[in-house]
Amino acid sequence: MKHFFKLVLIFCALAISLSVQAQYPTDCIDAVIVCGNSTVNLNVSGIGTQELNNSNTCSSRENNSIWLQVSLVTDGTLGFTLKPNSSSIQEDYDFFVFGPNVACNNIGQAIRCSTTNPSSAGLVNNHTGMRATSFDTAEGPGPDGDSFVKWLTVSAGDTYYIVIDRPIGNSGFTLEWTGTAEFSSPPVNASNPIVTPLNLEKCDTDLPYGDGFTSFNLEANTPKIKGAQNNVSVTYHVSESDANINQNALTSPYTNSSNPQKIIARITNTITGCFELADFTLTANLGPNFQAPSPLQECDTALDGNSTNGRTTFKLNSKNPEILKGQDPSSLSITYHESLASANTSSDTGVNPNSYYNSVPYQQQLYVRIEDAANKNCRNITTLDLIVNALPLAFNTSILQCDEDGVKDGRTIFNLSQVEQDLTGNTPERSVSYYFTNTEANSGLGSTIDGNAFKNTENPQLLYAKITNDVTGCYSLAQLRLEVSTTSAYDAVLNHCDDDGEEDGHYTFTLSDADAQVLRGLPTGLELFYYQTYNDALLEVDPLPNSFKNAIPYSQTIYARVENSNACYGISEVVLTVFEMPNVQLVAEAIYCLNTFPEPITLYSDVIDPTSSTYTYDWSTGETTSEILVNAPGSYSVRITNDNGCYKDRTINVSPSNSATITDINISDASQNNMVTVLVTGEGTYEYALNSINGPYQDEATFENVASGFHKVYVRDTNGCGISEQQISVIGFPKYFTPNNDGINDYWQVDGVNDRFQPKTTIYIFNRMGKLLKQLNPLSKGWDGTYIGEALSSDDYWFSITIQDGRTLKGHFTLKR
Structure with a gap:
């Protein structure tokens, strides 16, 4: 007999896990269908309805029993050897066979049975069963017989019931089938975990959101599980127990009861009753976690020309850290929208998050879309209130x-x-x-x-x-x-830019520059001295030198003592002010993409904290704006002057770059490791990707292990000057095909050939003996596995290919049916 698979049922454990209403295989009507001529490893526990009274010549009844149903698909002989898991001679198993083709409510007399007690019969082991070397059809009870009876001669289509009973002992048993007849084979799970995975994941889009429970269409897996099999049904269950006894089948739409939840699929042959189990997982994606943002408030401003219109510019993405609540920013995508409809559309990128000028004065509500970066269908939406606060009244x-x-x-x-x-x-x-x-x-x-x-x-x-x-x-x-009232000496002010190279708010003043201010309108012949404090001036101690570096940065008041013949004429204040220089990065770099000429780029003066002063700009190009447009590489400079007349010179070096020019693509194909090498020229620095303009990109220009077929090569300038692309063909051929008209691998054809690439390629197909079976058109579907209209058998076939570029390839492939 052929052994196809192993069926394992531990019915002691099964009885514990099933519900009160569950049915057990202890009765004929609930018999376990045995398929595939497999070794059966089972246990028994208790009985259902007593069905062996007066139904056998072996003088026994059910003690701890299990019913099996065996259906044959070929003529032949049927036997088995039952081996208790315990080798103790006290372990006693009996069996009874009914049939062929009897009904459970009218099973008649057993056609085979054995109730021999191995210990009483003095046997060397406790095995029992049906075999070719035995001649009796019934034996027992007690010491009668050797525990084995004659096996059955069976016909295709016959069905038998076999009752296994254990009157003494507590171990399980193994049933090994013998003979030449074959059983029905069970159906299989036709799904492929790579191509057709069964696990179902769905975003939690059912109310209430975020509870981890949503509806699933379980039947979406049915065609994957059945594949091309006929006479197969698939039901879904929450436990293996329900699936084994085919009860409590689930219907769709089905809402998961836990997250994640395991579902058992029972795959049943509707003709033979044979079944197989498969499992998969339901996962309800809860959507991104987030924290609702607090209102974003700004003050009204005159920067838009009106300080009372309730409108200003908001930096919306300043709320991103609050929304993320400590999560990895790359795991979520956050966009801001003026309407709920816009937020609900994943293709709508929303408003500018860096600079948004509110359209509704004073208070406006925006919608925030938070979506999983890896699954755009999983998203949450919340609101963000924008508040523009009015400026308070102020009166001179x-x-x-x-x-x-x-x-x-x-x-x-x-x-x-x-x-x-x-x-x-x-x-x-x-x-x-x-x-x-x-x-x-x-x-x-x-x-x-x-x-x-x-x-x-x-x-x-x-x-x-x-x-x-x-x-x-x-x-x-x-x-x-x-x-206040006027005085006899005047205050003065000395100002200077902080341009001594240190920018620390200190500068060495020439104090005599204040003389004219202090003495304006006063009589001639007066003397003037400067002091650091009022008391010093009053007491005439520690006069300052004419060159004095202020001790207090940016602004310091000293005192001027005016004397007339050494008598104090008056003391006035002299304010020394050091003006800050423009806060500017002196040297900057920029890139100009030559391929965009004559489109310009913008060069910025980039004053840091530009709101603290008013600036003027003098560019080397003659322009006077804060930013200029250029369309050529080179060195550009700008003199930036603040409203105190202090200036700095900034230089921006614009370097050239360019999108790549693909000069050639070297392809090494029709091998175990197809390789593609891209050759480019250009002023830029380049990286390379295959088949997706979004990457991933690599620094190397060579790709290894490239699949045969048609591809597109992308070359991206790392300076942002664009992406070049080119279609390529990689020659290869499949190792096998299955011309069974199921729509999958029904034809054999060379990969990488079409009306654009190598269209004049010639292809010959031979059998093992070298006979030419087909000259294949490289632009056709391919070879369907026939010769002169007749389907050829499963075997290896050979090919010889002369590619249009002159290469000749030879090899073989397999036709599977």
């Missing part, structure tokens, strides 16, 4: 105050807080801070002014009041003018 104000400090120098103490209601329009939830310059007020980095006790530094003096909304943080500026 002035304070006129007498010189009440006893020193007639035009300096006095001001209590700035007394005019805060005037500055804010008496609006609640407002804070006021004071600055010397507009720039300092906007940056918030200027000198700190004590508003309760401020002594003016010049007369009159203009301060800047910053009015901040305590809730939103938005601010507006107002001017605060301070004025």
Whole structure:
């Protein structure tokens, strides 16, 4: 007999796992169908309905039994040897055979049976069964017989019931089939785990979202499992127990009960009842995990020409880290959309996340699409509220105050807080801070002014009041003018750019440059000395040299003492100010793609923190804008000057690059390791990919183990100057084909030949004896495995191919039926 597969059923374990309503193979109607002439390894436990009363001549009944159903597909003999798993002579197994072709409700008398007790009969082992060397058809009970009876002579189409019973012992048994007759073969799982995998994964798109439960179409796997088999049915079950006894079959759409969940498919031959089991997994993809973003708030601005229109520019992707909640940014794709419909469309890239100018004033809701980078169908959508906060009102104000400090120098103490209601329009939830310059007020980095006790530094003096909304943080500026009576000496200001090479806010001033300011309108013949502190000037100690480097960076006040015949005429303040230089990267690099000529690229002045000052630009090209367009490699420079007259020169070196020119492609094909080498020229640095413009790309120009057929080679400039491509053909041929008209591998043909590549190739096919069977047109479907209209048998066949380029290839392939 042929052995096809092994059927293993442990019925003790099965009985534990099945539900109360389950049926067991302890009765004829529930008999296990045995297929494939396999060795059967079984166990028995208990009985169902007692069916052996008065049905046999071996004087026995069911104790611990199992029913088997055997159907034959060929004529011949049928026997078996039953071997208990325990070799103990006390282990006693009996058997009974009914048939052929009887009904369970009318099984008649057993045509074979053995109830011999091996211990009582003095046998050397506890085996039993049917064999060719025995002649009796029934033996037992007790010491009668040798446990073996004559085997059966059977015909194709006959069906028999075999009852295995264990009156004594507790071990399982093995049933080894003998004889020449063959059983029905079970169906098979025709799916291929690589080509037609059974595992089903689906995004959780059923309400409620995110619970891990969604509906699946189990029957989508049926054609994969059945393949080309006929008379086969497939049912689906939640357990192997249900599948084995064919109960509680599932229907689609089916909602998984756990995630992931294992499903058992029962593949049954509808004619013989033989079955096989296969399993696969259902997985409900929950979609990306995310955190709903908090509202994104910005203050209204005058940068768009209107500081009260409720519109400004938002950097939406500043919310990405909050949404990602610590996840790998490359695992998720986040896009922003003005409508839910746009967010629901995976092909819609949404609005610019780096610079979005809100279309709805003051408050607008956007939709955020968070999708799995590896599976665009798995996505979640949330909302992001954009809020534009109005700027607070601010009103220019002035304070006129007498010189009440006893020193007639035009300096006095001001209590700035007394005019805060005037500055804010008496609006609640407002804070006021004071600055010397507009720039300092906007940056918030200027000198700190004590508003309760401020002594003016010049007369009159203009301060800047910053009015901040305590809730939103938005601010507006107002001017605060301070004025006191005039003095006999005048304050002065010395300014200089921080261009001594260190940019630390320090500069060596020539103090005499302030003389004219201090002495303006005063009598001639006065002397002037400079001191670091007011007390030094008052006491005439430690006068400063004419070349003085400020000790306090960026802004320091020193004191000028005016004397008349060594008598103090007056003391005034001299403010030394060091202006910051433009914050610029002095040297930059750029690429110009020669293949885009005459299309230009943009060169930027790239001032860091450009809002802190107003700049002018003088390019080497004569242009005066912050950025210029160029369409040629070279060196370009720009002088960037801030509103204090301080400047720096920036140089941008534009290097050439280009998309690749594919000069040749060397192909080594029709081998175990097909190789493709790409030869290119061009000014760029290149990387290479095969069959996908999106890569992956590699630095090497050679590809190994290239499949035969048609491919496309891509060459990408690493500087971003474009991708070149070219179609190629790699010659090869399949090792086998199966001309059974199932639509798969029905023809044998050379790969890599079409009306464009090698169309004049000649192909000859021979049998083992060298007889020419077919001269094959290289542009046809291929050879269908026939000769003069007759289908040829499964065998190896030989070919000789003369490729249009002059190469000759020979080899063989297999025809399988």
